[in-house]
Amino acid sequence: MSAAAHRALDDELEFERFTRWVGEGDRPRLAESSLRIGGMHCAACAGNIEDALHAVEGVLDAQVSPAAQCATVRWDPHRTRPSALVDAVEKLGYAATPDTGAAARALRLKESRQALWRLFVAGFCAMQVMMLAAPSYLGHAGDLAPDLKQLLDWGSWLLTLPVMAFSAGPFFGNAWRALRQRRIDMDVPVALGLAVAFVASSGAAFDPGGPFGSAVYFDSLTMFVSFLLGGRYLELRARHAALRSLEGAIGRLPQTVLRETASGGIEPVSTLRLVRGDRVRVPRGEAFAADGVLLAGSTQADESLLNGEAAPQPKAPGDAVIAGSLNLGAPVLMRVERVGADTRYEAIVALMRHAQTQRPSATRSADRWAAPFLWAVLLLAAGAAAAWSFVEPGRAVWVAVSVLIVTCPCALSLAAPSAWLAGASAIARRGVLLRRVDAIEDLAAMRTLFLDKTGTLTEAGEGEAQMSSLDPSFAEAELWARAATLAAWSSHPLAQALAQRESGTSFCWSRLHEVAGQGVGGDDEAGVSWLLGKGPTGQSDADANETWLMRQGQPVARFSIAERVREGAADAIRALQQDGVRLVLVSGDVPRRVRRLAEALGLDDWHAQASPEDKLALIEAAQAHGERVAMLGDGINDAPVLAQADVSLAMGAGAEIARQHADGVLLSNRLGDVAQARRVAAKTLRIVRQNLAWAALYNAACVPLALFGWLPPWAAGLGMAASSLGVVLNSLRLSR
Incomplete structure (x- = not known):
């Protein structure tokens, strides 16, 4: 990246494209940037890059995923800038670009072209070398004159030079970087084997009577x-295919929009310049750049990437539209309500980036064993060379090279990450976006699922809310307006249903606050406190879903809101029960309504009038009995139990704090997708075990063959490439 491009990254408006801000309240405001990394081949590369990023002043945390080829860096904007992060990565010899759609696609294309060119040069030269080596293999002893054989060997040496200098460049470069960092990665034994084979063959070609003998193996x-690059190229293409859907999400927003001016004209502006209240024209086929409301025009929106709903959703004036969804029907005019990090789209992209850089505990454990394993490989190769120097000195070098190549644990290092990444992508396509990849294992192993009621199993039904005025001194219109404007500040499903009523009057509230399980409140213009939420004890109607409006602690109105069982809930519950999952309904609602819902859905275990503390106690009690516990909820009162559960999912339409504490988000809001996600998670674990078993079996079978001299270097290379490709292709079965 040029110096000018580096400086451009430090423009705050520009780095907003690949950076989100974290920290609120008394905590310092920190930046979290996502970078695409090119040139990584193994977990050791990720460790080198993480160390380099941690060495940058102001970097607080850095996580690099070799499978996803990306990094997430949390840094202090008062102490460093994005250009310093890119510089640190590029100084190691890797490529780094901001994680925006266009940059990621350009990096992916460049990496693919370079890999293809290296493969072409290696394959073309290998064919020519094999042609020059053919007379030695096909002729009888004495048929080929010594001077002619040496001439052919010199030709083979000349054709091998481009392979060593260009095609094998990444192996030597990665090995050198690792050694400079006093590390050892999987390219070290490969580079060592290549160097030893080239030096020994060169010695035999130019001095047939010397210490290396007269046999050359430029063909091997x-x-x-060629085989190794071919395997890595196919692996690269497979990884790009697995990441394509996630990268498409990150780059889906348009870079410019058509904003209406005060005079009614149109001006093109950057998406990053939008503010709340702007009026934006969205042509057909374009993505909505912000969350907002349609003002004019009717259309259909493709929201599949955001909520898993395949069918286009009809949109009419007054309907909400989501950033990142596609306008399929006709040009429309929208009013911007939320921009940037406040949009649902950016929250989903942040979850994607976080999940891509997460490394499961099994993968981190494998990383710790990588260095000792590779040292053992080097010692084994040295021991084999020493033993064969007594048995048959002419074959000692080639046996050592075969051992170095065949024991390279590429397949072992790819076994788990490739499956985790493919599994997370497959689960995301089913409407569940995971915040941490480890959740796949917990999701597959869960035996008890706790379910919230309102907003999870139920949703606001058809028809308007009904109000009963309890204080004749207030006009009904004022009570409606006060309730609707207060409800707009809450994410509770019943409050949201009430907030949709057009009151025509707005009130200015101060000291707004929301208490989990109680309601949302604030002070009016005169400083009088109001609360919308839980009603007075003993006055609630057990048969109605209701919320109360109270002034100074005294009820002034009661609102009854229709509620219905969420579509597909009964089928989802039966599917989970058939899979052996125990389901528990926990709700803060009154016992009569909770029991009626439990009986309708076939749930035997239910708890009513449960406070957040009660729900937390139920979770902890189940965990104390050794159960793997999951939680599905949506409200702010569910945040503590979502954090406590072994694996937790928040409804996509739920409260932001619930989504932040959950391990995943049910974007589709369809309960049936939870059962589907659990089955995919179980399949992912099976494939991880298959990959690990195959990698271990491959090494157990081929290492003895190499030690006994029955596996030439070219066959060892073919086996290593095939094993790596095999585990990647096996993981991609999850994408079906």
């Missing part, structure tokens, strides 16, 4: 590089 060397 070039074939090995």
Whole structure:
């Protein structure tokens, strides 16, 4: 990246494209940036990059995923800038670009082209070297004159030079970087094997009577590089395919929009310049750049990437539209309500980025064993060379090279990450976006699922809310307006249903606050406190879903709101029960309504009038009995139990604090997708075990063959490339 491009990254408006802000209240405001990394091949590369990023002053945390080829860096904006992060990565010899749609696609295309060119050069030269080596293999002893054989060997050496200098460049570069960092990664034994084979063959070609003998293996060397590059190229293409859907989400927002001016004209502006209240024209086929409301025009919106709903959703004036969804029907005019990090789209993208850089505990454990394993490989190769130097000195070098190549644990390092990434992508396509990849294991192993009631199993039904005025001194219109404007500040499903009523009057509230399980309140213009939420003890109607409006602690109105069972809830519950999951309904609602819902859905275990503390106690009690516990909820009162559960999911339409405390978000709001996600998670674990078993079996079978001299270097290279490709292709079965 040029110096000018680096400086552009430090423009705050520009780095908003790949950065979100974290921290609120008394905590310092920190930046969290996402970068696409090119040139990584293994977990050790990720460790090197993480160390380099941590060394940058002002970087507080850095996580790098070799499978996803991306990094998430949390940094202090008062102490460093984005350009310093990119510089730190590029100084190691890797490519780094902001994680925006266009930059990521350009980096992916560049990486693919470079890999293809290296493969072409290696394959072309290998064919020519094999042609020059053919007379030695096909002729009888004495048929080929020594001077002619040496001439052919010199030709093979010349054709091997481009393979070593260009095609094998990444192996030597990665190995050198690792050694400079006093680390050892999987390219070290490969580079060592290539170097030893080239030096020994060169010695035999130019001095047939010297210490290396007269046998050359330039054909095996070039074939090995070709096979290894071929496997890595196919692996690269498979990884790009797995990431394409996630990268498409990150780059879906338009870079410019058509904003109406005060005079009624149109001006093109950057998406980052939008503010609340702007009126934006959205042409057909374009994505909505912000969350907002349609003002004019009727259309259909494709929201599949955001909520998993495949069918386009009809949109009419007054309907809400979501940033990142596509306008399929006709040009429309919208009013911007939320922009940037406040939009649902940006929250989803943040979850995607976080999940991509997460490394499961099994993968981190494998990383710790990588260095000791590779040291053992080097010692084994040295021991094999020493043993064969007594048995048959002419084959000692080639046996050592075969051992170095065949024991390279590429397949082992890819076994788990490739499956986790493919599994997370498959689960996301089913409407569940995971915040941490470890949640796949917990989701597959869960045996008890706690379910919230309102907003999770039920949703606001058809028809308007009904009000009963309890204080004749207030006009009904004022009570409606005060309730609706207060409800707009709450994410509770019943409050949201009430907030949709057009009151025509707005009130200015101060000291707004929301208490979990109680309601949302504030002070009016005169400083009088109002509360919308839980009613007075003993006055609630057990048969109605209601919320109360109280002034100075005294009820002034009661609102009854229709509620219905969420579509597909009964089928989802039966599917989970058939899979052996125990379901528990926990709700703060009154016992009569909770029991009626439980009986309708076939739930035997239910708890009513449960406070957040009661729900937390139920979760802890189940965990104390050794159960793997999951929680599905949507409200701010569910946040503590979502954090406590072994694995937790928040409804996509739920409160932001619930989504932040959950391990995943049910974007589709369809309960049936939870059962589907659990089945995919179980399949992911099976594939991880298959990959690990295959990698271990491959090494157990091929290492003895190499030690006994029955596996030439080219066959070892073919086996290593095939094993790595095999585990990647096996993982991609999750994408079906």
